[in-house]
Amino acid sequence: MNESPQYRLLVVDDDRLNRMVMGRYLESEGHSVAYAVNGREAIQQLQAGQFDLVLLDIEMPEMNGYQVLEEIRQVPAWRDIPVIVTTALEELESVVRCIENGAEDYLTKPVNRVLLKARIDASLEKKRLRDQQTAFLHQLEQEMELARKTQLSILPEILPNPPGFEFGALMIPARAVGGDFYEFIELGESRWGLVIGDVSDKGLPAALFMTLTYSLVRAQAESGKSPPGVLREVNRHLLGMNALNMFVTMLYGILDCNTGVFTYARAGHLVPSIFDGHGAPVSLPINLGQPIGLFDAFEIDTAAIQLPPNGLLVLSSDGLTEPVNLNNQQFGEAGMQAVVQSSRQLPAQEICQRLWQAVQDHSGPIEQQDDFTLVVVKHTG
């Protein structure tokens, strides 16, 4: 008993006897066979039904095998169907041309039963593996798209809009999902918690670690702890659930919208950038700060700064300053400062977009390597 899976094959040959012989062999192997007597009929059959493999004669009236093969390779739905050309022994030049044009294999006529079975089985097995790979990739893409949407849904949909301040934010992951995040947490009494973080590595593991970190920060911040208190608690929790030895750099700060003071704690993350009302950078005190997730006792840099009237606060990940151009030059602090200087009169969200555009212009053809994350706060009061 033949237990091989049944495939649907199309035999294209203008000679009735060739169709009879091949059809008989194939049906005895358990395949379902359809026939076409010329190229035009083959195309009609392909349009009407699905086939796993085509056995294609080269010399045919109306539309020959070359033309059919060309059409099969051009139509996306047919492109992956293996084509085995059948030809006379002395026509090997035609075979070469067909193989060059995408035929999977060839058989000489009269067709030998053993060779027919061997070539068809090999071609169908290759197709089965290709189909499996395509289905797996498709499933993976769907799952990554869901992960991307889930991750983006974590980010705040609505920007804070307290009197005297204007917020902007942008995150562009380097892959479908990323390890960067930002968040705004309303703490009451005109105070807003601002978080920006960057998980080591990229892709799915970083995204999962980011989601975990995000939940911890949110829970700790809402409990009313101070910025360093929040970071220490997050660190304590992460150390107990960090099998992959990942770490995260983070900055958590509280903006008091009544006073314009931004009090922050920085764990290995980039120092915030402050610009005065004329767009000039304001220097900040910098102390040691270590990432979260690595050590029980770790250094945190803390500071409190007054946002100047009409000034700007910029929190970013290294995806803003580290992208390089073809000369291996980073966009850098200078690049960022130049864009901020020229666009500081624009709305905060527009400044974010200008900075992203400038990074892309700087990088040119070089693919994005890091997640790009940016928070801009304008002190308009």
Add this chain to the structure above:
Amino acid sequence: MDPLSEVNLATFQDLQQAMGDDYIEEMVDAFCQDASSLIAGLKQAQQDADPLTFSRHAHSLKSTSLTFGALAFADLARELEHLGKAGCLDEVTAQVAQLDAACSALFARLKALCHE
């Protein structure tokens, strides 16, 4: 026996075994019909000075006769195919007549083999 009506026994018997007795008879009947039409087609194409159609008919005749092991018949059909491709239709009359003349003996031989 006209060599053109000779059939390679091993080839025929292999085919018979693979196809089954009933089906090989159907195939021989189909060949007899098709070969007669193809030879008529050769004559018409020669008359129409249409080398493309001529070589295509000769190609089919070659391919189908080879299936049964009619090797000499197929060789002559191959020769005609090449002459057609070369556009030399004024040199084919004798060979077409030879094929035509060999047909009845070849058909009879194939039908007889079905019952051996």
